[in-house]
Amino acid sequence: MKEKQENQVVLNNLATKTDSEILAMEYESPDFVVPGFIPVGLGILAAKPKSGKSLMMMDLANSLANGSKFLGRFDLPENEVLYLALEDTEPRLQTRLIKLSEDPNGTGKLYCATECCRLDQGFFSDLENWLSQKPAVKLIIVDTFNKVRRLKRRGTTPYEKDYNEINELKKFADDRKISIIVVHHLRKSEAKDINDTIAGSTGITAAAYAIYILQKDRGSNFANFYVTGRDIPDFEIGLTLNPESLSWEISTASEELTKERAEILDILKKENRAMRLGEIASAVNKKKNNVHKLISGLIVAGAVKKTGYGIYELKTDPAENNENATVCGETSESTEIAA
Numbered sequence: 372m373k374e375k376q377e378n379q380v381v382l383n384n385l386a387t388k389t390d391s392e393i394l395a396m397e398y399e400s401p402d403f404v405v406p407g408f409i410p411v412g413l414g415i416l417a418a419k420p421k422s423g424k425s426l427m428m429m430d431l432a433n434s435l436a437n438g439s440k441f442l443g444r445f446d447l448p449e450n451e452v453l454y455l456a457l458e459d460t461e462p463r464l465q466t467r468l469i470k471l472s473e474d475p476n477g478t479g480k481l482y483c484a485t486e487c488c489r490l491d492q493g494f495f496s497d498l499e500n501w502l503s504q505k506p507a508v509k510l511i512i513v514d515t516f517n518k519v520r521r522l523k524r525r526g527t528t529p530y531e532k533d534y535n536e537i538n539e540l541k542k543f544a545d546d547r548k549i550s551i552i553v554v555h556h557l558r559k560s561e562a563k564d565i566n567d568t569i570a571g572s573t574g575i576t577a578a579a580y581a582i583y584i585l586q587k588d589r590g591s592n593f594a595n596f597y598v599t600g601r602d603i604p605d606f607e608i609g610l611t612l613n614p615e616s617l618s619w620e621i622s623t624a625s626e627e628l629t630k631e632r633a634e635i636l637d638i639l640k641k642e643n644r645a646m647r648l649g650e651i652a653s654a655v656n657k658k659k660n661n662v663h664k665l666i667s668g669l670i671v672a673g674a675v676k677k678t679g680y681g682i683y684e685l686k687t688d689p690a691e692n693n694e695n696a697t698v699c700g701e702t703s704e705s706t707e708i709a710a
Contacts, residue, residue, distance in 0.1 A: 401602040404509045404550040405435075408445050410602050412580035413541035414552040415516075417569045422587040423594065423612055423619065424554055425459065426467065428512050430618040431552075433471045435510060436481035439660035442596075442610065443621045450509040451480045453501075455487055457518035470617040472660050473648060473681045482508070490536060491521040495543060502547065513540070514554040533574030541578045557584070565597050585610075593622065616667035631657075632665050636674060636685065645684040 388396075402411035418424035434441040438449025456464055464483055469475075482505065488494045502508060513519055525535050537553070544551040556570045565584055566576050576582055581600035587593065592612040596619070599605045609622035638654045639646060646654075652662040666683055669675040676686050 405445055405447055407603055409550050410580045411548050411550050412544050414581035415555055415579045416552055416583040417555045417557050418585035419557050424585055425514055426617050427619050428514055429467050432481050436478040437660040439658050442619055451507045453482045453508050453511045455484050455513050459485055467617055473663055489519050494519055509549055511551045516553045516555045530572040530574040533572045534577055537575055538578045613667050613671055615670045616664055632669055635665055639685040645678045645682050648681040
């Protein structure tokens with residue numbers, strides 16, 4: 372009799388709905404920090420060392436704080452961001468921020484830290500206390516995962532240990548309806564499935580809502596960028612690293628990007644003088660951060676030159692003008708957008 376009662380308790384704790392009840396429900400759509408790209412929850416960006424993954428994350432954080440475009444494709448809403456740059460120094464962050472936007476004042480919406488506790492040494496309590504003072508933060512970037520991993524990792528197998536740590540971060544993000552992107556490494560060996568190139572066991576990716584993989588050969592400025600996730604379509608794009616702005620851009624310029632760059636060239640040609648970034652942005656009615664990235668592409672293409680801090684003008688040398696015919700397109704290898 373006692374055994375039957377225990378079984379009954381277990382049964383009563385199992386809450387079920389029929390398929391008819393589920394179909395009749397109205398559920399909320401998945402939440403996104405960036406629609407179609409960065410969902411609320413946990414994401415993982417993986418790449419080999421020295422391949423530009425930290426540059427990509429700084430650009431993402433800066434673009435989100437400015438509410439500007441990222442990779443030349445995604446329109447980011449303006450939001451506050453916490454970037455845990457745990458393998459960088461503040462002088463290096465300053466250099467990158469200047470390159471990314473040439474804004475001496477910044478936004479006041481991007482928070483950076485170069486040190487933090489590990490998961491088992493106060494990471495979550497420190498973060499909880501900090502977020503209570505900064506409730507508007509929507510994205511946290513942890514760069515890199517190895518810098519916050521537990522010293523004594525829980526679990527009996529590599530899979531369990533990896534999964535437990537990632538799941539802790541995922542639960543923290545889910546409970547607070549924010550996004551956390553963890554930067555990690557790729558393994559040296561190749562794999563049939565692109566997700567299997569991420570270092571560690573499959574427990575690393577099992578709990579993630581989104582996976583971003585940046586593949587770049589050493590010494591090259593070209594990369595393939597793969598995105599997959601539970602609530603986002605899989606896609607692959609070719610990227611080029613712009614050395615002028617230290618940001619990644621889509622290798623093949625879209626019609627919109629071509630038009631935007633041509634618009635800037637027309638303004639510089641019409642004014643026929645050196646112009647400040649703010650002046651150009653006002654003339655084309657775009658945010659300064661977006662215009663800076665467009666101009667950086669024009670500088671690399673040889674159509675515009677920089678004459679001072681945040682000051683630009685059209686190149687007028689006849690030999691250079693021969694290059695301007697293709698300035699609004701990108702000269703590089705590319706991969707078609709599959710999304």
